[in-house]
Structure formats: C-alpha cells, structure tokens
Amino acid sequence: MIVQGNTTLAACQNFDRETHVNWLSVRGLQDKELIQRIGEEYHIHPLIVEDILHTKQRPKVESYGNMLFITLRLYYIINEQIKSQQISFVLQNNVLISFREHDTGIFQLIKDRIEAGQNQIRRKGEDYLLYSLLDAIVDNYFVVLDSLSERIQALEDDITLHPQKSQLLKLQKLKRTMITMRKHVWPVRELFNNLERNEIDFFEQENKPYLRDLNDHIFRVIDTIETYRDILTSLMDLYHSMLSNRMNEVMKTLTVLSSIFIPLTFIVGVYGMNFDNMPELHSQNGYFILWGIMGALTLGLIIYFKKQKWF
Amino acid sequence: MIVQGNTTLAACQNFDRETHVNWLSVRGLQDKELIQRIGEEYHIHPLIVEDILHTKQRPKVESYGNMLFITLRLYYIINEQIKSQQISFVLQNNVLISFREHDTGIFQLIKDRIEAGQNQIRRKGEDYLLYSLLDAIVDNYFVVLDSLSERIQALEDDITLHPQKSQLLKLQKLKRTMITMRKHVWPVRELFNNLERNEIDFFEQENKPYLRDLNDHIFRVIDTIETYRDILTSLMDLYHSMLSNRMNEVMKTLTVLSSIFIPLTFIVGVYGMNFDNMPELHSQNGYFILWGIMGALTLGLIIYFKKQKWF
Amino acid sequence: MIVQGNTTLAACQNFDRETHVNWLSVRGLQDKELIQRIGEEYHIHPLIVEDILHTKQRPKVESYGNMLFITLRLYYIINEQIKSQQISFVLQNNVLISFREHDTGIFQLIKDRIEAGQNQIRRKGEDYLLYSLLDAIVDNYFVVLDSLSERIQALEDDITLHPQKSQLLKLQKLKRTMITMRKHVWPVRELFNNLERNEIDFFEQENKPYLRDLNDHIFRVIDTIETYRDILTSLMDLYHSMLSNRMNEVMKTLTVLSSIFIPLTFIVGVYGMNFDNMPELHSQNGYFILWGIMGALTLGLIIYFKKQKWF
C-alpha cells in the first residue's frame, strides 16, 4: 500500500505488514509531537526518537532488540549549492521508517520503481529497500564529489594562469566543505562495516552481497575525499608559490629599473650643481660625452642583468 | 535525603543507603584534611584520594574492588571565558561521591530534578545519576565547542576582510585552547569505552544503552575538535595568504609608481644640468616637447602594466 | 586453443575446459551488451558485470562461490605520457576471463610465451596465468615509477640551478600524478593480501609462493610511492627556499644600490640649490672636494656592506 502526501498517522497504522513492502517516509522534523507519536506507535526507544529529532548526529547504526536504527548525512546539490541533511532509518520486522528534513528528489527513482509494480524492491522486502536507499545516498556522495572535482580543477587552472585573492576565498570555502564532508562521511564507513559484521541478521542471506557492495563504495568515497584534501592542500601551496613568483618578478622589475636609473639620476644631479669651478660644464661636447657615458652604463647594466637571468 | 550547603562530615554519615539515591557532592579541594577524612570514612584507596587532590589528572576510569573511580575535566564558559576544572566521581554500592573545585551551575538542573520529587534519577539509582552527571559534562563540551565555533567563524570572516596582527593573536589563543581541550578530552573516549566494556557491572542492565549513548557523544566531540583544529590550521594558512596578497599589492603599487616616476625624474634631471652647450634648452618649444615625451612615456608604461595585470 | 582477434562469442564457447589453459581476453568495454552476454554465458553475478563496465572501481578481490573476481588499475607509458586503465579478471574453474579498455602491449610477452608451446604457463593452469598477468601489471608499476623517478630527479637538478615558474607547474603535475597513482595502488596491497589470506583456495598449493611474491612487490611499489611523495613535498620546499634566496639577493642588490646612491643624490641636490648665499659654491676646489667626500662615503658604505656579508 502506498500512502502519499501529507497523510495522517492513523492511515499508517493500516499497513499490511505481511504481504507488502512497507515504507513509511517521514519528511520534515519540525512537528516533534508527531514524530514522538510515531515513535510510540512503532515502539521506538526514546533515545532513538531523540537522535532522530536532534539533527547533528554522528552517523551510526544501533540495534535495539528486533529494531535496527541507522542515521547518516545525505549530501546533495541544489542550484549549484552543496547542501546536506540528516536522514534516519528505523528497520522493523515488517516496515521501514525513514525520517528526513526536506525532500531532495534523490529517492524519487526508487519510489517510482516501487509504484510501477512488482519489481525487485517490492519482491525483496524491507531490508533490500533499506539497501536501495542507502545505495542512493552513497551514489549521491559521488555526484557531489564529481561536482567538487570540477570546481577544484577549474580553480587549479585559474590559479596556474593568474593568482588572485578571489581564488583564495574559493579555496578556503572548498577546504571547509571538504573538512565538513569528511567529518560526516568518515563514520559512515564504520556504520556500513558494523552493518555487515554485527547487524547482518537484519538482512536476508541473498542480500548480503549488496552490503559488501555498499562497504566497497563508501571506501571509494573516502579515498576520493582524502585525495581531494591532498589536492586542495597542494593547491594552497601552488597559490603561495605562484604569488611568490609574481612577487619575485615584481621585485626584479623594480630592482632592475632602480639599478639603472638611480645612478643616472645621480650623474645628472652632479652636473646640475652650481659650483663656480666645474670644468666639464664648459667643455664644448661635455653634454654629448655625458650622454655617451650614461648610454654605456645603461647598456652594461642591462647586459649584467641579462647574464644574471633577471629577465 | 538531601543535605545542602556547607554541611559537616558527620551529617553525611547518616545517609540512608538502602532506599534513596545518595549523592555526596564535595565542592572545593583546598581542605585536604577533610577530603582525606571522607576518603577514610568511605574506604577509598589512598591512591584515589591522591588523584582527587592532584588536579592535573589524565581522565581515566579505575575500579578498586566494589568501587568505581572516574576522573575527567569539565569545560564551561563563564563571562565569555572558557574555563576548565577537574571533577572526580567515586561510585560505591549505595552512594555516589563527586569532587570538584568550584561550582559551575551545570549540575543545577539535575539537582533541581532530584529535589523535585520521585523523578527518573531518584528511581533509577546511583549508576543512572552518574550517567546523568557525565552526560551533563559531555553536553557542556558541545556548549563550549559551539562557542568556539562562533569565534572561529567570526575570525575567519574578519581575516577574509582585512588581515591584522590582532587576529593572529586571537588565532594563536584559539589554537592553544584547542590543543589543551584536545589533550583533556581525547582520553575521555578511552574512559567511556572502558566504562562500557570493562566496568559494565557497576551499571544496571537497563542503563547500558545510556553508556553507549555517552560513547557516541564523546566521539562526536572528538570529531568536532579535530575538525576545528583542521580549520584553525587552514585559517593560519589563509591569514598568511591574505598577508602575502596584501604585500604583493603593496609591492606592485610601489613598483608601478617607481617605474613611472624614476625615469621621469631622470629626464628632468638631465635638463637641469648646467652644461654650456645643451642645444635642446634653447629650442623655443623644447620645454613643451619634453612634456609631450614624458606624457607619452607615462602612458606607455601604464598600458604596459595594465597588460601585465599589475592593477 | 588460442582464438585471436575480434572473434565471436560463439567461438569462445568451444573452449576445451579440461586440457588447456583457457584465457578469454576481452578488449574494449563500449559494447555493453556483449559484455553482458559474456556475463550470462559464464554465469557471472550481475554486480560483477556492473563493476566491470563501470571503469572507476576501487581495486578489490571478491569471491562469489566458485568464481574469483579481481579488478585493479593498470599503469603504463605511451609516448612519454603516463596513462592508466581499469582491468578486471574473472577466474572460474577452467577459464580466466580478462576485461580491459585498450591494448597496451604489456601482456604481449605472456601471450607470446603461451603461443610458443608447452611452457610453464600452459602447464600450470589458469591460476598461474592469473598470477603471471598480475605480476606483469605490478612490474609495470615499477616501469612507471622509474620514469617518474627520472622526471623528479631532472626537476630537482633544474630547481637547484634556477627556480622558474615552469618547474612549479611540472611539480604540481607530478604531485597530482602521484596522488592519483597512490589512490589507485594503495588498495591493491589489500587486494593481494586478501588473495593470499582468504581466497587462497583458488590457487594450487605449489603456486602459493608466487602470491607471497606479488604481495612483496606491491609493498615495494607503495614504499616507493610514499618515498616519492616525500621527495616531491621536499622539492616544493626547495623551490620555495630557492625563490626566497633569489628574492633575498634581489632585495640586497636593490638595498645596497639605493644605500649608496640615494645619499649621493641628496648631496648633489644640495649644491644644485639656487640660494644667493652658499659659500661652498664659490670655493675654488669645492667641486673636487665634494667628489672626494662622495668617494669616501661610497667606499665606507661598500666596506660596511662587505662586513655585513651582504655581497
């Protein structure tokens, strides 16, 4: 039975718990009273209800008797913005209950398939449904990471071209996103590992390979996050080096220019003095000879700097 | 029986150890003799008493026969200042004794609840009381971390706007706070883990999920601390980069300016010389032609620097 | 039976699975339908087929009943360019199936040997063939690393001579290659370890030492990668230091030059003033005395800077 939209709690109590895949999908956690009533209805431990409502949980799996509780963080992209929200699952004998803050569309495909008829998810029971939803979450990690990868690559190209302050701010933002995402995804590895090792009884024998698959994927997510962190650190170094490079060039320009003109300015200053007795001033070609000397000096300095590979 | 205020030790001996939750809360550790007398009264091992009095303990849990000893560090905020103090617990058969340096108000809520009547804490015994107190301590770690988070965010915004020396000092102070807090909180993880794994006998069967909850929370505290440390390191990098950026701009300003005016100054120096024979000086429009040349030179340099993206 | 070139699937079904070493080498993964038909023909689990077709797998080994699935990343050099592609193996009772994207020539030697007649690979069965192919892949890691080593060494020599921006970009590219290669090779260690520990039944007793050998080699690959990463980091430091050094020299040049000429320019400026009453101007040897003073000043400054080890 598929009950869509904003339904009353009462409707949910009519689940046919024997012959169907029952998925109670709760969206929005503001109505705490409702959540607590659902908790009571389905005999969910108060600590679990508290964890569901407190949306800054560390990802974890816990079993309370015949009930499996999973909470983790969903990452998704809306309007080019990376967002995240907490999503919790309670797997009971004949029903899977999911709790999340907003709708993100990432479960749409699964819902469509269930509604479409007697497909695999309907046939295989709530444990396989749980796997499908977790798999969709993990797949979305990759979507987010691919988007991050593109941004990082674009930033790297940009920095290599011309280092600018705006890149620094972008870099800082990417770093923060990465640090936060790592904090949220790292414990998921543990979660899936626990699932496969300790809570395996909640899954049918034939669905176990799928758990291994999840584990496999989350390892790849974490490898990728670590790699991106390394790359971001190395981008910070690159930015610094590019900046130092530019600074060096700027300084060299200044120094070459000063080295040539400061002595010349001194020389013309000398012949601007008003001493009564300055023989050179009265030489017929003094002025032109001086130009020659200054030209030679400039040429000499330019050759010297060329040799020093200053430009 | 609730004995409040500065009571005598004698009064504490009248605890009804069978039917009540007994919590002996000792505040202030200066009176070493009193602590030692309490130690003797309750048969506390001399090594424990020593640990209680020496307020630089590493957080740990130890069991001595039928006695459980826990010491850890409490973090709290008073007048925007982050402070910490050592707090120790001795859990015996029918009494929980807590020792701390000053009052901080964080146990007030629990005390109020106990006094209010037959609530859960009164019903569940000393082990649940111990859990409640530990939970209050861990919750306060989050309060402190949230305050730190706000300061870090404010500092980041500030640095991004305009890097200044005062930010550096703030950053250094936050780093130190983080390093110290990490040193104090890291072993608490081990403590709670030991509690759940090795000293579980001190807790009623029904209270065990609460221990798992503690463990869970402390992991989140540590994740958060590690994340903040990463962010602080990355802020230091940001500060450096912002500074390098500014330095670069300053240098570019200086270089552009010098590049334009140093040659011009040389040129006007030339025509300030007093040679007898300088034909240009006697040309009717020499002065105005020179202005034209200097203008053209300046324009050329400005175009060149624009092309080099120097400003 | 060796079936070469673009053969039809039907031909592959005629394998004599008893008396020969059967190796079905699939090149090119674009024709997904064909891969899926092969999968069905050889009873390969749909999850494996999916992994084969999705070419961004994390290296791993998995056993499904009597089938062993291995996927890893092959590194090779074409036209001085380091490339990589995914390669997957499915080892069944009497056939080894390999899947890869393009041909790279690195299996040519093994193919030649098999075709040449009754050599060791033909005699020893598919498990030894699998070992030979894995060994060829690992050996190619060394080929790639040796090429990287040469590039790193060349870059180091270059930086030591004269730091330049182009080196920075090369360094960044090498770093990225290293980070990616590490991400791909690191899990191979785990793969071979699992192979030796958990999936050992797929190998004949006498071939087990060869697995240990593989393990041994991959450890050396990882050691080398880590070492190169260290060296690249230290090269970045070297680059920075060389740049700082140059900057320092540039600054010293500018400062020495300015220190000498700025005071001199001031002095000649003084005697360029037009005050009515400047006694020095009318002294007979004033001009020559001034030259003497300026010479002495210059000499003094040069001696001072020499003492300060500024040049």
Add this chain to the structure above:
Amino acid sequence: MIVQGNTTLAACQNFDRETHVNWLSVRGLQDKELIQRIGEEYHIHPLIVEDILHTKQRPKVESYGNMLFITLRLYYIINEQIKSQQISFVLQNNVLISFREHDTGIFQLIKDRIEAGQNQIRRKGEDYLLYSLLDAIVDNYFVVLDSLSERIQALEDDITLHPQKSQLLKLQKLKRTMITMRKHVWPVRELFNNLERNEIDFFEQENKPYLRDLNDHIFRVIDTIETYRDILTSLMDLYHSMLSNRMNEVMKTLTVLSSIFIPLTFIVGVYGMNFDNMPELHSQNGYFILWGIMGALTLGLIIYFKKQKWF
C-alpha cells in the same frame, strides 16, 4: 643493612638477603671492570651488562629467568639546564641493583625514608622499592616538563611582543630538546605496559595498583610532550606570521613614503630645468601656486592611503 659511600664490592656480598630490603646503588659507570665483576657476582647475563655499560640504550624491560632488567633515561634540571642520563635496574630475588652515571639527588628522599626506619618501603620489599624509584623518575619528567612549559610560555609572550632572531634560536633549542626527550620517553610507555602485562610476576599482588599508576603517569607525560610539540610548531608559525606582519608594515611605510615624495621630487625637478622658455617660472606666484599643488597632491595621497587602510 645500609652501606653508604664508596664501598668495596666485598661489603655488598654480605647482604642479608632474607630479612631486609637490599638496594645496591652503583654510581658511575667508568670502571667497567667493577661493573663486570658485580655482573658475575650477581649472575647477570653478559648482554645485560653490555646494555648497562652502553649508555645509549632504548628504554626497555627484559626478563631473564628470575631476573628483571629495566633501563630508561632519567631527566633532571641542574643550574637551569636540562640534562639526562641512563639509569638501569636489575631486580633479583632479594636485591635490587641500580646503575647510573652521576648522582642527581632525585633518589635522596627515598634513601632518607629507608634510613629513617621501618617505613613502607622497608616493609614492602624490593619490588615496591623499584616502583618507588621508577615513580621518582617519572615525577621528575613532570618537573622537567613544567620548566619547559614556563620557557615556552615566556617565549610565546616574547614573540607576541616583538619577533627577534634570538627567539628563533631559543625556539630551535626547545624543539631539539623536545624531539630528544620524546625519543627517550616514548618507549617508556611500552616499558611500563610490558611491566604491567608480562612481567607482573616480579611484583607482589598488593603492589599491582602501583604499576597501573605508573602507566597512568607516563601516558600523561607523553600527552604533555605531544602537546608541547604542537605548541612549539604553532609558535614557529606565530614567529613567521609576526615577522611577515612586520615586513608588511615596513613595506607599507616605504611605499607610502615613496608614493608621496617620488612624484613631488619629479615636480620640483621639472622646475629645476634650464629651458629658455618655461612660462611658469616667470609667473609672479608660480612658486607659491606650486606649493599649493604639491600640498593638495600630498593630502590626496594621504586620504587615499587612509581609505586603503594602509596606516
């Protein structure tokens, strides 16, 4: 029996090995022959004797049959200088032998207590004596670390005030001390752990809590060392940042100054030229108008730099 001062080896053989606590304290390791004779007398394995004489041992515990050998490094402060020396213990059935290079006074208190009469150490046997000595060594680590903490704090305050080269050298020295101390103390953790886990038989049942206490303390020592290392690294960063800050200020001063005076100098240079036809020179108020223009220019630049927050 207490035999003090420079005694002969013969005297030591008269130990009453049954009813007393026997502690043979050897000071000075130059007389290798004597040490070897003691070794033979007490049946100490030649490898142990070698370890005792070679004073660069890694801290370790080893048991040879009924003999326990411990070697570690003692840290102490003499005249504000941090020093260290190797100290070795051999615990046998009825005697504890200690070997060290010089006297440092840190065992004085224990010796005094033993001599004072029937105190705890005398009563409890050689294993408790060994604990007491190890405890004194670990306590001295804290003394040394407290002194280091003060120096680090003083250095931090100093750097925050005004970064100078001398601080850099102090920082480097502190770092080296920390690196060396860490190298020496880190294996002590392992030592005490081994003592508590594997060599526990050498200790009476009632003395076991004391071993746990040692373990506890050494963990705190190591935490503190790691924290100080973090702080020192962060101080190096601070020093750099303070220096960059100053450099920035210096550069800004130079740039502001140059930006104002270089254009002005150019302007006055213009009117120092000797062209025959320069109309401005002959205007009655030209000179004063020029001052006005230069004043306005200066004011404009100052306002501009203020706006740019350059000072």
Add this chain to the structure above:
Amino acid sequence: MIVQGNTTLAACQNFDRETHVNWLSVRGLQDKELIQRIGEEYHIHPLIVEDILHTKQRPKVESYGNMLFITLRLYYIINEQIKSQQISFVLQNNVLISFREHDTGIFQLIKDRIEAGQNQIRRKGEDYLLYSLLDAIVDNYFVVLDSLSERIQALEDDITLHPQKSQLLKLQKLKRTMITMRKHVWPVRELFNNLERNEIDFFEQENKPYLRDLNDHIFRVIDTIETYRDILTSLMDLYHSMLSNRMNEVMKTLTVLSSIFIPLTFIVGVYGMNFDNMPELHSQNGYFILWGIMGALTLGLIIYFKKQKWF
C-alpha cells in the same frame, strides 16, 4: 674449513657439514650463471635466486621448507660518502651462504675471529653466525647515523650563523639520504620481528635472546632516523626563518634610509627650482637655516625609528 679468495664452486662442495661452522661468502653478483649454479647446488628456490640477483629488493625474511632466506640493505661509509648495497643470506641445515655486491670490510672482524680458533662463533653454529653478521649490519647503521648526526649538527650551527644557498643544497641532500635510508631500514624491523616470532625454529634455544637484542637495536635505529627526519624538517624551517629575518633586516635598512633621504632630496629639489620669485633664496641665511631644518628632520626620523625598534 675456511676457503678464502676466489675459489671454485667445486671446493665449496667439500664442506664438512657436521663438525664445522660453514659460511659460504659470495662477493660480486655480476656472474649470474655462477649464482644460479650455486642455487642449484644448494637447492635454492628459483624465486630466491631471482631475488638475490635483483638488487633492489625490499628487506624481508622468507622460509622455504628447511631453508631461511633473508635479504636486507647494508649501509656503510667509504671516503666520507654514505653508500649502500644489498646483502642476502640463505641459512640451511649446515651452511650459511651470504651474497653481496662488493666487499666493505664490515665482516672482517667476524672473519678474523672465526679464523683465530675455537671462539664462540665457531662453537655456536651457523644460526649464531647469522646473528653475528646481522648484528654487524645493524651496528653499521649506527655508524652511518652518527656520521649523519655530525653533519646535521654542523649544518645547524652553520645556518644559525649565516643562511646561505649552499646550506640549502646540503640540507636537501641530507633529506634525500634520510628518506632513502628510512625506506630501506623500516622493513628491517618487520624482518627481525618475523624472525623472532615466526622463524624462530631456525635458531637454537640459547640463541634466542640474541634475536631479541637485534629487534631492540633496529627499533633504536628507526627511532633515530625518525628523530633526524624531524630535526631536518625543523632545520628547513630554521633556514626559512633565518632568511626571513635577514630579508626583514635588509628591508628595514632600505626603508630607514629611504625614509630619511627621500624627503631631504625633495627639499633640496625645491630650492633648485628656477622660479623668478622665490623669496627664501635671497634670504641671507636661507641656506644655513635649511641645513638646520634638514638636520632636525633627520634627527626626528631617527628618534622615531628607534622608538619603533627598527634598529
């Protein structure tokens, strides 16, 4: 029986495998055929022979039935140069075979002792001989590290005195040596650990303490290498800081100088102008008053910079 010099393989076959310590020491690995013949003669597995000939092995220990194979890297100093070569051992029932590239003299002492007569090595069998040779190799690590320590110390003193480019190159070279040595020595720890734990059967009961000793020493080698790596990193920091310091001083010199002379040059420029109407020029004491003003300005600036602690 001791067979020295370039002997034929035949001679080696006459070993008295019962009553003597038999050590077949092969020097030079160019003659691959000979090595292979030895391999066949002594029934050495082809994989081992391959490992012996391929001189870039990762240090490891492997047992093949009743044969123990060890390969590691020997470090030694020749003419102040740190060199390394691979050395392999095959321990069989009654003979120890060693393979190395060149002679380095470090086994001379052991050979001398064996030849000298019935000493411990002759008495104790091939396993003790193997220990002695391994011990000699490990002892040589310390010799090399001591030499490195001296170089590092000399470099540190040098950098503290005056940072120069040549030091940077030395530092880079030391770092590379350290990275390579670490790569070669790190797996030796594992090797000795395996030897003590898994391959213990190849050693007599009474020789086991010697293995523990080896383990102990290699740990100290690794500790030392890690410490030196830390110190080298900290030296790089020191170099940078010393350079920044110098740069700072250079900049300050330039800025102080410019700050004083640029305004003065402007002032004298003013009075070098040729306006018809400049009243100051005609004042009797104008020139001297100007000197006074300039002197006061200079003094003021010097006092200001002193206050700012610029010199």
